Amino acid sequence: MAGYSASPAPKAGPTGAKRIRKPEKLTAGTAIDWNAVWKEQSARRSVKKRDVTFWNQKALTFFKKPWESNYPEDFVRIMEPRRCWTVLDMACGTGALAIPLSKYVRRITAADFAPRMLEALAEQCKIQGIENVTTINASWEDDWAAKGIGRYDVVIASRSLVVDDLQHAIVKLNGAARERVYISTIVGDGPHDRKIHEAVGRRLSPGPDYIYTYNLLHQLGIYANITFIKDSRQERFPDHDTALGYYDNFLGKLTKAEKKELRRYLGEHLVLKNGKWIFDYRRTTRWAVMWWEKE
Numbered sequence: 267m268a269g270y271s272a273s274p275a276p277k278a279g280p281t282g283a284k285r286i287r288k289p290e291k292l293t294a295g296t297a298i299d300w301n302a303v304w305k306e307q308s309a310r311r312s313v314k315k316r317d318v319t320f321w322n323q324k325a326l327t328f329f330k331k332p333w334e335s336n337y338p339e340d341f342v343r344i345m346e347p348r349r350c351w352t353v354l355d356m357a358c359g360t361g362a363l364a365i366p367l368s369k370y371v372r373r374i375t376a377a378d379f380a381p382r383m384l385e386a387l388a389e390q391c392k393i394q395g396i397e398n399v400t401t402i403n404a405s406w407e408d409d410w411a412a413k414g415i416g417r418y419d420v421v422i423a424s425r426s427l428v429v430d431d432l433q434h435a436i437v438k439l440n441g442a443a444r445e446r447v448y449i450s451t452i453v454g455d456g457p458h459d460r461k462i463h464e465a466v467g468r469r470l471s472p473g474p475d476y477i478y479t480y481n482l483l484h485q486l487g488i489y490a491n492i493t494f495i496k497d498s499r500q501e502r503f504p505d506h507d508t509a510l511g512y513y514d515n516f517l518g519k520l521t522k523a524e525k526k527e528l529r530r531y532l533g534e535h536l537v538l539k540n541g542k543w544i545f546d547y548r549r550t551t552r553w554a555v556m557w558w559e560k561e
C-alpha cells in the first residue's frame with residue numbers, strides 16, 4: 267500500500283458530473299423517482315434507523331466485534347489514496363476507515379453524530395500515535411458549515427447512508443468534495459444473517475440495496491464507477507450467552523419466545539473450535555463501493 271500516494275484511482279467508466287442536476291419533472295409512465303422509491307423501501311427495513319443513544323452505547327464495544335473483516339483494507343485499496351489529500355469521513359463511527367486511511371493522506375476530518383463514537387476514535391488515535399485526524403460532532407441533517415465542515419479533496423461515506431433523504435445526503439457529500447466522492451452500501455441482505463431472522467420468526471427486509479443508490483446517482487447526472495467488496499465472515503463468541511446478547515442487541519430486543527428460539531438455534535449451529543464458539547457455516551457479505559470525480 268506504500269505506493270498509493272502516487273497513483274490515481276482506477277476508472278471503470280465515465281467519472282462524475284460538473285454539478286448535480288435537479289431531476290426533470292417526472293410523469294406517470296415515463297420515469298421513476300428513485301429517491302422516492304428509496305424512501306419507500308427504507309421504511310420497510312426490519313432493523314430501523316438507530317438513534318444517537320444506540321450508537322453511543324455501541325461505541326463501548328465497537329472494537330470487540332465477533333469477527334475479523336477485510337472491508338477497511340479493501341476500501342482503502344479501491345481509493346488508492348494520495349498523500350496530498352484532505353478527506354472528510356462522514357458518519358465515521360469509531361474510525362474503521364479513518365484510522366487505516368490516516369497513514370496515506372495529509373489530513374482527515376471525521377464527523378459523526380454520536381459523541382461516544384468520536385471519543386472512541388480519538389482514544390484509538392492517541393493509542394496509535396495518529397495526529398492527522400480531527401473530529402466533528404455533526405449529523406447528516408445538521409448545517410455542515412455551522413458545524414465547521416468545509417470542503418475537502420475527497421469525501422467518503424462508508425456504510426453510513428442510513429438517512430431519511432438519500433438525495434439530500436448525496437448533494438451534501440458532493441458539495442463538500444473538490445475532487446472525488448466515495449460511498450458504499452449494502453448488496454442484497456448486507457450484514458444481516460437471514461437464518462438468524464428466520465430462526466426467531468422475524469421476516470428480514472434489509473431495505474434498499476446499492477442498485478437504488480446507483481440509479482439515483484444516474485438520475486442526478488452522476489455517472490459513478492462501481493466495484494464490490496466481498497467480506498467473508500464467521501462470528502466467534504466466548505460462550506452462548508455472549509452470542510445471545512449480541513443478536514438480541516443487533517435484532518432489537520427479542521421477546522421471551524424469540525430468545526428461546528434463538529437459544530435453540532445457537533445450540534444447533536454453534537460449535538467449539540480453538541476455544542471459541544463459531545457457526546457451522548460461513549456468510550459472505552457484499553458491499554458496493556461507488557465513486558465519482560468532480561469536474
